[in-house]
Amino acid sequence: MWKFFHRLASPPHFYRLAATLIPWLMFPGLLLLAWGSYNGLFVAPPDYQQGDAYRIIYVHVPAAYLSMMAYMFMAIGGGIGLIWRMKLAHAVAAAAAPIGAAFTFLALATGSIWGRPMWGTWWEWGDPRLTSELILLFLYFGYMALRSSIDDIAKADKASAVLALVGVVNVVIVHYSVEWWSSLHQGQTILKKGGPAMDPEMLQPLLAMILGFTLIFGALLARRVRTEVLYRERRTRWVRKMVLAPEGGR
Amino acid sequence: MVDIGMGNYGIYVWVCFGLTLIIVVLSDWRARVRHKRVYRDIEVRIKALEERE
Numbered sequence: 001m002w003k004f005f006h007r008l009a010s011p012p013h014f015y016r017l018a019a020t021l022i023p024w025l026m027f028p029g030l031l032l033l034a035w036g037s038y039n040g041l042f043v044a045p046p047d048y049q050q051g052d053a054y055r056i057i058y059v060h061v062p063a064a065y066l067s068m069m070a071y072m073f074m075a076i077g078g079g080i081g082l083i084w085r086m087k088l089a090h091a092v093a094a095a096a097a098p099i100g101a102a103f104t105f106l107a108l109a110t111g112s113i114w115g116r117p118m119w120g121t122w123w124e125w126g127d128p129r130l131t132s133e134l135i136l137l138f139l140y141f142g143y144m145a146l147r148s149s150i151d152d153i154a155k156a157d158k159a160s161a162v163l164a165l166v167g168v169v170n171v172v173i174v175h176y177s178v179e180w181w182s183s184l185h186q187g188q189t190i191l192k193k194g195g196p197a198m199d200p201e202m203l204q205p206l207l208a209m210i211l212g213f214t215l216i217f218g219a220l221l222a223r224r225v226r227t228e229v230l231y232r233e234r235r236t237r238w239v240r241k242m243v244l245a246p247e248g249g250r
Numbered sequence: 251m252v253d254i255g256m257g258n259y260g261i262y263v264w265v266c267f268g269l270t271l272i273i274v275v276l277s278d279w280r281a282r283v284r285h286k287r288v289y290r291d292i293e294v295r296i297k298a299l300e301e302r303e
Contacts, residue, residue, distance in 0.1 A: 026278075033274075037267065052256030055263045059270040099277060106273050110266040117262055216274060223281040227288050234292045243289075243296045 009088045011229045012238040018222040025219035032212030040205035047202075056114040058206060061190075062213035064107035067136060068171050070100025070217065074143065075168045078161025088225075090157040091232060093164060094147060095224035099217060101140035108133055111185075119184050128177035129185040136174055139167040153232060 007013055040058035047054035077093030080086055111130065112122045124130060143160055150156035173180075178187045190196045196203055233239050256263055 041263070041267070046257075051259060052253075053259040053262060055256070055259075056266045059266050063270070098280075102273050102277050106270060109269055113262050113266050117259055220277050220281055223278070223285060227281070227285040230285070230292065231288050234288075234295075239292060240296050243293050244300065 009086050011088060011091075011233050011236075012242075014088055015226055015229050015233075018226045022219050022222050025215045025222065029212045029215030029219060032208045032215065036205040036208035036212055040202075040209065044202045044205055045199070050118060053114065053117050054202075056110055058209045060107060060110040060114060061206060062210045063103045063110060064133070065210060066213055066217050067100060067104035067107045067133065068174060069214075070096045070103060070221075071136065071139070071164070071167065071171050073221070074100060075164040075171075078157075078164040081157055082161045082165075087232065088229065090161065091225050091228035092221070093161065094157075095221055095228050097140055097143050097147070099220050099224065101137060101144065103213075103217070104133065104137045104140060108137060115184070124184055127184045128181045129174065129183050132170055132174040132177050135170050136167075139163075139170060143167075 008017070036058060040055055044055070046052050073096040074093045077089045077091075077096065080089035081093060108130075111133070115124070116122050143163055146163055147156045147160045150159060177183060178185050189198060190203075190206070198206070230239065254260060254264075
């Protein structure tokens with residue numbers, strides 16, 4: 001078991017493994033997105049209250065879920081890097097940040113667009129879910145700005161890992177804000193006690209979209225971690241050997 | 251027949267799906283470009299070192 005993790009954490013091994021994994025994550029992810037989008041847009045019936053506007057959930061919910069999951073990757077990666085000094089864990093954390101920021105922006109934008117016809121406003125400052133999600137976006141920006149402001153990679157890893165760990169508090173707030181405080185945002189739908197509060201015809205495309213987004217996130221993360229590993233290991237023998245090999249190692 | 255207009259909500263729904271497509275495509279494109287750039291920089295540096303040696 002430990003041997004497997006030790007091997008996985010080896011930069012050259014991970015670099016090659018990630019290259020193999022990317023198409024296996026990306027193509028099924030795109031297929032699921034295509035199937036989920038078609039069924040979500042054209043097959044699932046309209047909502048009895050929100051009409052067709054509810055179809056925004058098929059992109060909003062997966063984006064919002066990934067905005068938090070990417071942050072957890074960042075924080076757990078940072079934590080593992082700090083405790084066990086695993087270089088690959090810091091590379092994963094650094095690679096997750098721009099992807100998480102993109103999905104957080106998408107969650108905020110689609111939520112705002114949904115809010116206009118449903119709540120009559122693009123934005124509500126007093127709403128805990130909206131505000132905590134915006135803070136999450138700023139945490140991503142802060143994390144990336146902190147990393148790029150420190151030239152020494154080891155120091156940047158440590159400082160950004162601490163910031164990522166502290167910011168986990170906000171992820172908990174984002175998740176539970178609709179239960180803890182009164183919010184314009186609707187409550188839990190899928191993870192609700194007693195099962196999902198959705199018709200299966202609406203739920204199946206949503207689950208396909210969530211899985212599709214997760215696979216695409218995995219592919220994007222693997223691609224970015226490869227780049228991080230390559231950059232960090234640029235002076236090592238294995239990178240030199242790979243670059244000079246006739247077939248290369250892109 | 252599919253109702254692309256979705257009542258009065260079509261514009262909101264299609265903008266959200268369009269934005270998603272743009273962000274997914276851009277994220278993948280940026281990751282590819284950055285990887286190629288880093289790889290090329292390393293390749294140039296290592297080959298220059300090899301020639302010098």
